[in-house]
Amino acid sequence: MKEFFQENKKIAKIITEVAGLANYLWQKGWAERNAGNISVNLSELMTDIEFELDHYPMFQLERSYDALANLYFFVTGTGKRMRDLAISPMKNACIIKMNKKGNAYHIITMKKKNLYNFRPTSELPTHLAVHDLLVKSGSKNKAVVHTHPNELVAMTQIPKFQSAEMLNKTLWGMHPEAFVFVPRGVFMVPYILPGSHKIADATIEGFKNGHEVVIWEKHGAFAIGETVSDAFDMIDILTKSAQIWFMAMQTGNEPEGLNDAQLLELKEAFLKK
Ligand SMILES: [Zn+2]
Structure with missing residues (x-):
């Protein structure tokens, strides 16, 4: 059975684009070991999908991001290599759904029992703060890239x-x-x-x-x-x-x-x- 991020052609295309970029970053020597992180706001592409959120792990955030309530983001994983992400994007990144208060998130591409030690990038505070600003200001910008x-x-x-x-x-x-x-x-x-x-x-x-x-x-x-x-x-x-x-x-x-x-x-x- 296909996952929602494979069924949804627009999301699949974004994931392919991120994988391609991860390859460039590695080839350019800008992504040593686990360097760099990427996030993309997918919310506009996810409108008709319902999730049983209880099935997915939830993680509390230290801050609230009001504008991000209930939104969805593709986020690369902490400790993951861009060169691995280029080959297997969804083993090295995830999609999160923010809760309705904007102060916690569910990883919706991993069931609780399959979580292992996967977590989003350690730079998640900056990615979420930037997306919060972009959403509040009605910006067309959906993607945030950090590299060296x-x-x-x-x-x-x-x-x-x-x-x-x-x-x-x-x-x-x-x-x-x-x-x-x-x-x-x-x-x-x-x-x-x-x-x-x-x-x-x-x-x-x-x-x-x-x-x-x-x-x-x-x-x-x-x-x-x-x-x-x-x-x-x-x-x-x-x-x-x-x-x-x-x-x-x-x-x-x-x-x-x-x-x-x-x-x-x-x-x-x-x-x-
Ligand atoms: Zn860095």
Whole structure:
């Protein structure tokens, strides 16, 4: 018998897309061991399915996410490898349904007796806080991706790039597409303990202010998008810029970057808003 996430073609397609992305992240060297986590809001695709929630394990959350009451999310598992998720997505990820108060969730892709030690990502506080914000603001963005892009993380080890202003100007200056596709630039979160509510709170400040990519200093990137591919694209473009910066620096020269007039010209040509 097929599971609901196989029967529902739209959900099956999203799971296939996540598996494809997990493979890219591993191939790019951004997903060592269990690094990275992904979540997607599936609620709009789940409307006609009823679950006997008593059959599924329930886990209490430390906080309430009012806007997420009764919603459904695909979430990658804690301690799971992206390279394994690429091959067997539903052994390394799950679908959760939030309870009606938004302060607990059921894992609905695993029966109580089959639970083993599976749990959603340790960064669930940040994923849920971001989805809560996206739902409240009526955003079209359904996907949240966290990964460890090497060159972007390396730049945050350099004190002058720990300021968003310097980092954005440098990333935009390395390639025009960085400005065209990430015109609001990144939001910088100073180093904070991963997996904490504190890092979740700091991260949503960036998304509240209209950024689509948040960089965690000395750790990684968080991006939102309509699909996981959209979120990945922004991190990919910015990492290309970071790579160009390092390649130019390796020649012993500081790269010139696009100047203010060239950035303004791009803004006028591509950003009509
Ligand atoms: Zn991480």
